[in-house]
Amino acid sequence: xxxxxxxxxxxxxxxxxxxxxxxxxxxxxxxxxxxxxxxxxxxxxxxxxxxxxxxxxxxxxxxxxxxxxxxxxxxxxxxxxxxxxxxxxxxxxxxxxxx
Numbered sequence: 001x002x003x004x005x006x007x008x009x010x011x012x013x014x015x016x017x018x019x020x021x022x023x024x025x026x027x028x029x030x031x032x033x034x035x036x037x038x039x040x041x042x043x044x045x046x047x048x049x050x051x052x053x054x055x056x057x058x059x060x061x062x063x064x065x066x067x068x069x070x071x072x073x074x075x076x077x078x079x080x081x082x083x084x085x086x087x088x089x090x091x092x093x094x095x096x097x098x099x
Contacts, residue, residue: 001033001070005079009066012082022059023082026066036072052099054080056088069098 003009006027013023035041038055041048047058057066065088069078081093093099 001030001035001075001077003027003030003077003079009079009082013064016064016084019060019064023066026057026059030077034075035070041070052094054096054099067093 009023009027013019029044033040033044038048038050041055045057049056051067053069054067055070057068058064059066059082063085065081065083065085066079067081067083067088069080070076071078080096080098083093087093
């Protein structure tokens with residue numbers, strides 16, 4: 001899979017130094033992955049879920065949420081949001097037109 005906007009993900013996650021290792025591990029996994037569907041994603045990230053047109057990953061347990069769009073056909077992951085659990089629960093990200 002090819003991740004679009006890793007630079008933005010790293011910048012957003014940088015405000016939470018406790019997740020640096022998890023973000024880099026997630027990126028390394030995604031970079032090697034050849035997912036065809038959400039079921040493939042869940043073989044590695046069992047808590048990943050589809051919410052609207054997004055795929056949501058729990059990072060550092062349930063403390064943070066990483067929200068991406070995945071185009072399985074083109075093997076591309078589009079970074080959208082990195083949020084704390086509290087920010088995620090507010091739901092403002094659901095106003096994204098891609099949702």
